[in-house]
Amino acid sequence: MKYILMMNTMKAGFDxxxxxxxxxxxxxxxFMKGLNKALRESGELVAAEGLAWPDQAKxxxxxxxxxxxxxxxxxxxxxxLAGYWIVDVESPERAYAIAAQASAAPGPGGAxxxxxxxxxxVMSGPPEEx
Amino acid sequence: xxxxxxxARAEHLWRELAPPVLGAVIxxxxxxxxxxxxxxxxxxxxxIQWPREGVPDNPRAWLIQVASRRMTDHLRSELARxxxxxxxxxxxxxxxxxxxxxxxxxxxxxxxxxxxxxxxALSPSSAVALTLRAVGGLxxxxxxxxxxxxxxxxxxxxxRAKHTIKASGVPFRLPTNQERAQRLGAVLHVLYLIFNEGYxxxxxxxxxxxxxxxxxxxxxxxxxxxxxxxxxVTGLLALMLLTDARRAARTGPDEELIxxxxxxxxxxxxxxxxxxxxxxxxxxSKGSIGAYQLQAAVAAxxxxxxxxxxxxxxxxxxxxxLLKHMSGxxxxxxxxxxxxxxxxxxxxxxxxxxxxxxxxxxxxxHRLDAVRAHLLEMAGDYPAAIAHYRIAAGRTTSxxxxxxxxxxxxxxxxxxxx
Numbered sequence: 322m323k324y325i326l327m328m329n330t331m332k333a334g335f336d337x338x339x340x341x342x343x344x345x346x347x348x349x350x351x352f353m354k355g356l357n358k359a360l361r362e363s364g365e366l367v368a369a370e371g372l373a374w375p376d377q378a379k380x381x382x383x384x385x386x387x388x389x390x391x392x393x394x395x396x397x398x399x400x401x402l403a404g405y406w407i408v409d410v411e412s413p414e415r416a417y418a419i420a421a422q423a424s425a426a427p428g429p430g431g432a433x434x435x436x437x438x439x440x441x442x443v444m445s446g447p448p449e450e451x
Numbered sequence: 452x453x454x455x456x457x458x459a460r461a462e463h464l465w466r467e468l469a470p471p472v473l474g475a476v477i478x479x480x481x482x483x484x485x486x487x488x489x490x491x492x493x494x495x496x497x498x499i500q501w502p503r504e505g506v507p508d509n510p511r512a513w514l515i516q517v518a519s520r521r522m523t524d525h526l527r528s529e530l531a532r533x534x535x536x537x538x539x540x541x542x543x544x545x546x547x548x549x550x551x552x553x554x555x556x557x558x559x560x561x562x563x564x565x566x567x568x569x570x571x572a573l574s575p576s577s578a579v580a581l582t583l584r585a586v587g588g589l590x591x592x593x594x595x596x597x598x599x600x601x602x603x604x605x606x607x608x609x610x611r612a613k614h615t616i617k618a619s620g621v622p623f624r625l626p627t628n629q630e631r632a633q634r635l636g637a638v639l640h641v642l643y644l645i646f647n648e649g650y651x652x653x654x655x656x657x658x659x660x661x662x663x664x665x666x667x668x669x670x671x672x673x674x675x676x677x678x679x680x681x682x683x684v685t686g687l688l689a690l691m692l693l694t695d696a697r698r699a700a701r702t703g704p705d706e707e708l709i710x711x712x713x714x715x716x717x718x719x720x721x722x723x724x725x726x727x728x729x730x731x732x733x734x735x736s737k738g739s740i741g742a743y744q745l746q747a748a749v750a751a752x753x754x755x756x757x758x759x760x761x762x763x764x765x766x767x768x769x770x771x772x773l774l775k776h777m778s779g780x781x782x783x784x785x786x787x788x789x790x791x792x793x794x795x796x797x798x799x800x801x802x803x804x805x806x807x808x809x810x811x812x813x814x815x816x817h818r819l820d821a822v823r824a825h826l827l828e829m830a831g832d833y834p835a836a837i838a839h840y841r842i843a844a845g846r847t848t849s850x851x852x853x854x855x856x857x858x859x860x861x862x863x864x865x866x867x868x869x
Contacts, residue, residue: 443848445849445850
């Protein structure tokens with residue numbers, strides 16, 4: 322069964338990241354790389370992507386004639402998707418365990434960030450039989 | 452020979468030869484992972500040599516010999532490395548292959564390989580991947596594509612599975628009589644998973660995926676030819692054929708799901724149906740009945756009805772009664788409730804669902820809500836049926852099924868407001 326693990330962070334959180342000490346940033350990056358490597362080696366990783374920071378993010382809607390209307394510059398308190406993993410695992414419990422690992426990624430001073438990770442099952446093909 | 456016809460023939464040969472060759476090499480060298488690599492190299496050598504020089508008289512022996520030579524080379528360099536690292540010298544003769552290629556039986560080797568790949572120490576998804584690789588002779592890329600995961604991920608899964616087997620120290624021999632039934636159960640379960648994965652994925656963009664149901668049927672035929680007298684082996688093969696026969700009818704032009712009662716039965720594959728019915732009829736008369744046989748018997752009753760209204764529901768109900776006593780599986784109890792509703796009326800079926808609520812194992816499972824919605828609709832309680840169709844839609848993890856359930860709810864609420 323496949324799950325998507327979505328790591329959400331406040332816009333303010335992205336901005337603060339730039340102010341971390343160099344050592345803490347490196348530790349954080351190394352942790353994420355290590356997590357991806359471990360998931361690849363366990364045969365569970367389907368995809369993992371980090372997203373660009375929200376500075377350039379736009380919300381797009383179709384106007385009356387179908388042309389895009391964009392909205393941007395969001396408040397500090399808005400939550401953004403920072404990145405996601407798609408994993409193929411044996412059980413929901415395993416997906417939660419991976420999410421907990423990601424949530425505990427080290428932040429300033431190496432303390433766990435305890436980021437909220439939203440875990441959702443990926444829809445699959447049809448059921449066995451109706 | 453044109454390269455295309457060679458490719459087709461080679462593919463056929465590989466799939467036939469890979470399991471017994473791999474089995475023979477593991478039997479001699481006791482190293483699954485290394486043996487698999489050696490067999491791959493032997494197959495590669497054959498792809499180069501055979502089109503040029505012709506297929507040898509005994510292709511299996513040729514492959515075993517080449518693979519064994521690779522294994523010996525591998526062991527030699529491994530020994531040399533170990534000698535360099537420690538003084539412990541091992542006699543190479545002890546691990547050199549014996550020359551009795553012809554005395555070993557392909558059949559035992561293929562079976563042993565299956566038992567090994569479906570070993571209980573492996574997780575279901577690892578066992579599935581390893582079986583398709585080692586017994587099915589599929590490439591890692593093909594298996595990865597079938598399960599929609601990256602090739603590197605699948606390669607890791609297979610490689611870990613091989614190491615788990617190596618670490619568990621399972622000997623390369625047939626299980627003892629005591630273990631045999633249990634281990635065969637694990638093999639059949641893995642084959643069932645492979646079939647289902649292919650069957651449920653056979654709509655939409657996934658049509659391009661490797662045909663896993665066909666692969667499961669092919670492997671199941673191989674097992675059946677090795678164990679023709681085993682009722683459950685025959686039962687599972689029949690179940691697969693009878694289920695697969697309905698494939699073309701189970702989705703509409705827009706890939707929407709069509710339930711059994713509404714399927715265009717002229718689209719059912721009559722060849723698979725006759726074969727399935729013949730198999731299940733022959734095995735049921737032999738006694739010792741298991742769950743796969745009963746499920747196949749249910750599928751056969753449906754297959755025998757030219758129209759949905761001709762279905763012999765009392766017989767379906769009787770078969771589910773037997774299954775219920777045998778397994779106590781809550782999904783069986785759910786199907787039993789449906790058959791009861793048709794034969795004895797929806798209110799009796801709904802009462803059975805209430806017992807299932809108390810049982811608790813299906814709590815929160817969308818199938819319980821979907822069946823309840825269906826029975827409530829049969830009973831004419833549309834508002835409650837609509838509510839349960841919607842609950843089920845919110846709980847399923849299958850996209851086509853969610854579309855189906857939401858459409859059911861919409862259909863009912865429109866007809867109720869009219």
